[in-house]
Amino acid sequence: MSIADTIRKTFVPIHREGYPFIAAFAAATLVLALLSYTLFWIGLILTAWCAYFFRDPQRVTPVDDRLVISPADGVVSAVGPAVPPRELGLGGSEMTRISVFMDVFSCHVNRAPVRGRVIRVEHRPGKFLNADLDKASTENERNGVVIDSPNGTVAAVQIAGLVARRIVCWTEAGGNVGVGERFGLIRFGSRVDVFLPPNAAPRVAVGQTAVAGETVIAEFGGDVAAPLVTVS
Structure with missing residues (x-):
């Protein structure tokens, strides 16, 4: 070297x-x-x-429209059905939600989980509960990015946490985003939720470590869902 x-x-x-x-x-x-x-x-x-x-390392992102890539560095804290925030305009039905929790030592640059056209960006004020709590999805301050991907509508929601008090989003509605492309950042400890359509099967388990822009967290057209708990 x-x-x-x-x-x-x-x-x-x-x-x-x-x-x-x-x-x-x-x-x-x-x-x-x-x-x-x-x-x-x-x-x-x-x-x-x-x-x-505030490090911003280069990442090598898999180029395959069937794959959903982690939007954040951290630990997978939830995998399962959940109703997306109302402001995203995705209806009141449950979607598959995969959450990645970032602690104060994680890289906090967020990356797009899929490629496509950004059809909505919505910011909502809220509380600053521990981002690892399930209710943080609906009660904490958050910013949602809805992407019209080749395989359906996907949303990435940046959620402020107990320490994080500032959400930064660089993408705007009407533009295009590439998979693994940087779209935002959260300071200083937080979480990102990804909401997926029914044709996406999870490929991670709770407790697994994810790397933004590299780790495959779901796959479109897959038949087998990942377990909801880590297998020891």
Whole structure:
């Protein structure tokens, strides 16, 4: 491996959304250095964590319209039927929901689970409950992106959490999005729900680790659903 490859693997790119936060942490660290050597090291560690939080690594996304790709890094926290939020305009019937929970150490750049035309983007204010709770889907602040994919309508819902207080979405209704394409970010610990039509079969289980833009979480036209619990 060349030196250039080693550097690229070691130093992951930082998303521009993180620059103001990293700068603020670094400035605070300089102030703390004037007060205490111990506080300086605490500030330095927090600054490093902030830079790590806003990392934006390259991902290799499977190119197959039959596959649904994870929109977030984290742990699969729910797989099963659920009624999508009303503002998405998907009706009151249950759809297959797959939830990925991101903690404060996860990469928080969100990626499109499928390709297609974005037909709706809806933001709703709400509470800031623990995003790992099931009721966070309907009660927490959230932003929904509805995509008209080659295999049906798919929705990705960014959900704010107990610590996360800011949802960023870069895509707009009327545009096209590619599978694995970056569409948003949540600060600082949260969850993304994916709502799928009946012709999509889950390919992950609760407790499984998912990687945004790479992990296959469902498949269109599949016959066998994934178990709802992790098999030990």
